[in-house]
Amino acid sequence: MKAGLLAALCLLAAPEARPDGPTLQVSGAGTRTVVLQSGLGDDAQVWDALRPLLERHYRVVRIDRPGYGASAPTTAPRDPCTVADETRDRLVQAGIAPPWLLVGHSLGGLYQYVFARRHPVETGGLVLLDPTHPAHWATMQQEAPGLATALRAMRTLAFSDTARAEFDAQAACLDSLDERAPLHRPTRILVSDRPGPLENAHYRAMLGRLRLDWLRRLDSPGLQVVWDSGHYLQREVPQDVADAIDAVAREAVAP
Numbered sequence: 001m002k003a004g005l006l007a008a009l010c011l012l013a014a015p016e017a018r019p020d021g022p023t024l025q026v027s028g029a030g031t032r033t034v035v036l037q038s039g040l041g042d043d044a045q046v047w048d049a050l051r052p053l054l055e056r057h058y059r060v061v062r063i064d065r066p067g068y069g070a071s072a073p074t075t076a077p078r079d080p081c082t083v084a085d086e087t088r089d090r091l092v093q094a095g096i097a098p099p100w101l102l103v104g105h106s107l108g109g110l111y112q113y114v115f116a117r118r119h120p121v122e123t124g125g126l127v128l129l130d131p132t133h134p135a136h137w138a139t140m141q142q143e144a145p146g147l148a149t150a151l152r153a154m155r156t157l158a159f160s161d162t163a164r165a166e167f168d169a170q171a172a173c174l175d176s177l178d179e180r181a182p183l184h185r186p187t188r189i190l191v192s193d194r195p196g197p198l199e200n201a202h203y204r205a206m207l208g209r210l211r212l213d214w215l216r217r218l219d220s221p222g223l224q225v226v227w228d229s230g231h232y233l234q235r236e237v238p239q240d241v242a243d244a245i246d247a248v249a250r251e252a253v254a255p
Contacts, residue, residue: 022090023064023071028055032124032249033096035061037087037115039106039132041163043069046105050234053242058249061096063087067162078165079172084115088122099124101249103241105234107132107170113217116185117177125186125248126218129233129241133210134174137167144203179217186251187220188244192229 025044028034034054036047044062054060065083066074076082091100101124104112109131116123133139141148155167191211195204211223224244229236 020066020074020076021071021086022066023069024090024094024096025062025064025070026059026094026096027051027062028058028060030054030056030058032058032101032252033061033091033098034058034101034103034245035063035087035091035112037063037102037104037108037112038065038068039104039108040166041160042105042108045069046232047234050238050241053238054245058101058245059096061091061100063090065162065166067160067165073162077169077172078162079169080111080114081118081173081176083111083166084118087111087115088119098122099253101125101127101245101252103127103129103245104131105129106231107166110134110136110170113183114174114177116183117179120183120185123185124252126183126188127241127244127248128187128189128214128218130192130231131189131214132170133213134171135213136210137170139206139210140203143206144200147198147200147203150198182217182219184219186248187218188224188248189214189218189220189222190224190226190233190241190244192231192233193225193227194230196231 038044038046044064047062051060051062064071066072066076099122102112102115104110106129109128112126112128113131116126155164159167214220215222226233226237226240234241
């Protein structure tokens with residue numbers, strides 16, 4: 001679950017925040033809107049390498065969830081459904097009309113998937129980067145218990161209060177989703193190839209199965225493995241990510 005400006009085209013707006021919700025950072029000159037959702041512990045700056053590649057063609061919305069970057073912490077639940085609905089409500093309040101192209105990294109990928117399930121008509125398409133599978137934590141505890149123990153220790157010693165709340169609630173609402181049929185929205189799923197420092201063979205095998213299960217849940221042509229890449233695809237291979245967004249945009253219904 002674990003950097004520019006195009007002065008003639010980039011219409012960078014000041015962050016828009018509310019005390020109990022996410023902050024939006026809006027830039028770019030396009031008519032289509034790309035919404036970037038970061039992973040656990042990351043603020044909007046994690047997209048700095050990708051953003052300049054998008055701003056010529058899209059309006060780009062980067063999100064700081066409550067407790068990250070420019071957003072104040074919140075006492076509201078941190079389950080994926082709440083995060084998705086907060087994001088949707090904030091986009092509407094900011095006057096940013098759907099359909100939206102949703103891009104999510106890691107836990108942010110799970111949040112964008114839940115967003116699309118809960119608001120499919122407003123979702124133009126999905127690009128998921130090493131997305132956290134809905135059953136990731138439960139499966140890890142069963143099949144990679146050593147790594148799960150190490151992650152629990154990191155949660156206690158290294159996570160912020162916000163990250164702990166998100167980690168603990170990552171599966172809290174998922175049984176409310178209707179997943180009887182695949183989500184029929186243009187989708188690309190990019191996955192990394194280079195193992196993390198703690199990832200053993202048991203974990204990689206588990207991860208491989210969970211990655212393939214995304215194809216059951218989403219209308220995707222397959223997994224795009226980005227060879228010799230680490231978890232932060234948007235930093236290491238931003239052009240690959242931009243190309244995937246372009247592909248989804250071509251398939252999505254125009255706003």
